[in-house]
Amino acid sequence: MAPFPVVDMEKLNGKERAATMEIINDACENWGFFELLNHGISHELMDTVERLNKEHYSKCMEQLFNELVANKALEGVEKEVTDMDWESTFFVRHLPESNLYEIPDISDEYRQAMKEFVAELEKLAELLLDLLCENLGLEKGYLKKAFYGSKGPNFGTKVANYPPCPRPELIKGLRAHTDAGGIILLFQDDQVSGLQLLKDGEWVDVPPMRHSIVVNLGDQLEVITNGKYKSVEHRVVAQTDGNRMSIASFYNPGSDAVIYPAPALVEKEAEKTNQVYPKFVFNDYMKLYVTVKFQAKEPRFQAFKAIENSPANFGGPIATA
Numbered sequence: 583m584a585p586f587p588v589v590d591m592e593k594l595n596g597k598e599r600a601a602t603m604e605i606i607n608d609a610c611e612n613w614g615f616f617e618l619l620n621h622g623i624s625h626e627l628m629d630t631v632e633r634l635n636k637e638h639y640s641k642c643m644e645q646l647f648n649e650l651v652a653n654k655a656l657e658g659v660e661k662e663v664t665d666m667d668w669e670s671t672f673f674v675r676h677l678p679e680s681n682l683y684e685i686p687d688i689s690d691e692y693r694q695a696m697k698e699f700v701a702e703l704e705k706l707a708e709l710l711l712d713l714l715c716e717n718l719g720l721e722k723g724y725l726k727k728a729f730y731g732s733k734g735p736n737f738g739t740k741v742a743n744y745p746p747c748p749r750p751e752l753i754k755g756l757r758a759h760t761d762a763g764g765i766i767l768l769f770q771d772d773q774v775s776g777l778q779l780l781k782d783g784e785w786v787d788v789p790p791m792r793h794s795i796v797v798n799l800g801d802q803l804e805v806i807t808n809g810k811y812k813s814v815e816h817r818v819v820a821q822t823d824g825n826r827m828s829i830a831s832f833y834n835p836g837s838d839a840v841i842y843p844a845p846a847l848v849e850k851e852a853e854k855t856n857q858v859y860p861k862f863v864f865n866d867y868m869k870l871y872v873t874v875k876f877q878a879k880e881p882r883f884q885a886f887k888a889i890e891n892s893p894a895n896f897g898g899p900i901a902t903a
Contacts, residue, residue, distance in 0.1 A: 583782070586789055587613055592620040594713075607717040610799060614814025615779050615788060618795040623702045625793045628769060631699050634692040635827055639743045642687040643670050647745060656749050663753040668820045670743045676700050677737035678836070696739075700831060703767050703795075704737060707833035710765060710797060718807060720844055728806055728844070729764055731836020731864070736763070742828040744776055747820035755818030755826070760879045761800040762871040763834030768796040774824035780815040788816075801867070801879055802835055805859040808843035813879065835864040860886035 587609035593602040609616035647670040655666060674696065675681045682693055711725040729735045744755040755776055770777060770790060777788040777796070788796055801813045818828070835841055842861035860883055870882055 583784070583786070586786065587616040588619060588791070588794075589616050590619050591622065603713065603717055606713060610714065610717070610811040613779070613781060614812050615796065615798045615816070617789070617791060618706075618797060619791070619793075621706055621795050623699070623706065623795070627695065627699055627702070628793055630695045631769070631829065632827060634689065634695055635741060635743075635829065636825070638688060638692055639670065639825070643672075643743065644745070646670075647743075655753055659749075659752055661752070664757070666753070667756045667818075668744060668747050668750075668753045669755055669818070670745065672741050673738060674700075674741065675736075675738045676704070676831075677735055678733040699769075700737070700739060703831045704833070706795065707737075707765055707767055707831075711833075714803070714811070718810065718844070718847065720846060724844065725764075725803075725806065728841065729802075729833070729835040729839055731839035733836055733838075735836055735839075736834040737832065738834075739829060739831045742830070744774075744818055744820060744826040744828065746823055746825065748822065750820035750822060753820060755820040757876045758815050758817040759875050760813040760815055761798065761832070762802070762868060762875070763800040763832045764802045765833050766798045766800060767831045767833070768798070769827075769829040770796055771824075771827040774821055774826035776818045776821055776826050777828075778817055778819060785817070800832070800834070801871075801882070802841050802864065804879075805841050805883070806844055806847075808847045808859050809857060810847060837863075837865040837868075839864045841867070859883060860890045862886045862890070
């Protein structure tokens with residue numbers, strides 16, 4: 583198997599640009615994941631965010647996790663747990679409106695560092711979307727515009743810790759799934775592994791690398807590219823040692839954004855796959871997704887294709903958007 587795709591973004595500015603763009607394109611087509619080095623986000627800022635995250639978990643969340651999850655999840659269990667995950671999480675919304683200052687128990691220093699960090703991630707996400715446009719032959723800004731909706735994109739962060747697990751063969755840190763949204767930027771622990779993606783029927787480790795940002799594609803980019811780029815199933819494997827940090831930021835379409843295959847790509851990709859992906863409002867997709875997150879994505883697409891083609895779909899949001 584080919585090595586996991588790693589992109590040195592500094593090479594986009596010189597004579598290696600074409601080769602670097604091809605690495606990105608191949609990763610989007612065949613992996614659904616790639617890892618960024620020299621992405622422009624200050625290493626000092628990343629170190630600060632990591633330190634404050636780990637301090638916050640130890641001070642505010644570890645005891646609660648042990649009481650609510652660790653003591654119950656594996657009690658008397660001898661077969662695999664399929665209805666919960668071995669993780670401690672909280673969520674922060676950034677766009678269209680931030681709730682960062684409403685999250686309880688976070689220090690002012692942590693809030694400020696997170697605010698600075700996600701501002702850099704937002705710029706990086708939009709740069710990446712334009713690089714994808716370039717590779718896809720779409721006009722610059724097409725994907726950002728497709729995500730915009732009436733109030734701009736949704737952008738939020740899932741902060742997770744995956745504590746040591748005594749029986750990792752019985753419970754996943756996070757069960758296998760594809761991400762529903764657009765483009766995901768992950769700052770992961772460089773000491774404790776666990777993230778894996780499914781490629782060619784095998785689970786492949788996403789290598790922990792110091793100060794890297796891991797990128798993966800969500801379902802919406804699969805739809806917009808009509809399957810040229812695909813979201814990929816991934817999971818987190820619990821570990822017996824170490825507490826794995828995961829800060830995943832999701833740059834997603836606005837709730838009322840209408841998602842559909844880019845017309846410029848439909849004919850090209852439909853020739854290969856004999857399939858045109860559906861058209862839907864992103865919020866409608868999310869309502870379905872939350873009920874079937876850990877199931878295969880294809881039935882989700884098929885459900886919206888059936889709605890789109892239904893004679894009863896006159897006047898609905900998909901027909902009128």
